[in-house]
Amino acid sequence: MRNKIIQAGADVVLTQLCTEEISLQAYALIRRYTEWKSERKEEVPVIVGKLEILPLQRTVEWEHKRIHVVKREFDFLYLLASTPGRVYTYSQIYQLVWQEYPHGDIANIIYCMVHRLKRKLKKVDVSAEHIIISVKEVGYCLRGYKES
Template sequence: MKDITILIADDEEEIADLIGIHLETEGYQVLKAGDGLEALRVVETEPVDLLILDIMMPKMDGYEVTRRIREQHNMPIIFLSAKTSDFDKVQGLVIGADDYMTKPFAPIELVARVNAQLRRFIKLNQPKIETAHKTSMEFGGLTISPEQRTVALYGQSIELTPKEFDILYLLASHPKKVFSVENIFQQVWGEAYFEGGNTVMVHIRTLRKKLEEDKRKDKWIKTVWGVGYKFDG
């Protein structure tokens, strides 16, 4: 993994240095940024494969950094923050982060999560995207274009995070089939199920909101109580 570059964005230099030592021991190349604006600059000018991002940083917080990065980039983002509430964790996932760890943390666990995110992104997610069906799928007012990875609702484009798109595409590719939470996690995140139930449910909730299921009579994603979810296209 010597060609993998990881950006550590944290204004606490000691923490960034500690993380850097463990990642370099694993063979990764490490870049560092001390504030949000610097993190954005590095992402735009360097080949970053994964970002470890603090939330409370000078000049621009981690939430805004993630929003801006997600406009152009699809690399895994792991929040590493002193914010420990469920609200903060959910907000981070909704904005577009792939994982969330709280401080204080065990460096060995962070390295394990970095390895897992890279396996998912590089070895599993990209081939899945390349071999996806090329034709658009239409369900009433909903259009899903796998090749462009775009979604439109009654002609209006919807901005989805990469994981939200993958969940919607998985379900829509198999109408009426019921997927368990564990199955969705395994296929979208590319890993064996590991405390991923809440993560899947958060993504489903935000996906439904973006599909305006609370406002329209069309309910594409149905909950099968006690089992999982299905696409009712």
């Protein structure tokens, strides 16, 4: 029976309901899909207000001033800037930026990274740090700007 189900297209056949196993299997499927999708994703530059993110060069600029960021800071900004105004939960951010199953105090881990990133933005322009918005007990989003 199990073989027929897998041959029919199922990725997993669970014999007992075990929440930890289901979580791990779901994470494996999400990771596989995310890796597959990211390999095929056309990375286009993203501009939100004065913030410009160039994914092929892996650079971040504010009003044409380069901001030196590390990999996770870049990935975090690119994620938020790709959909300004959309709130990402801590769990979503951790899975998409760290590409790991969330474990530990992820809210604090992400807070620390955002704090360092905001300091870097503030060095370029005092108002730059305000582009990242904290949604209390939920996650973060990027402020959407309308050019006038």
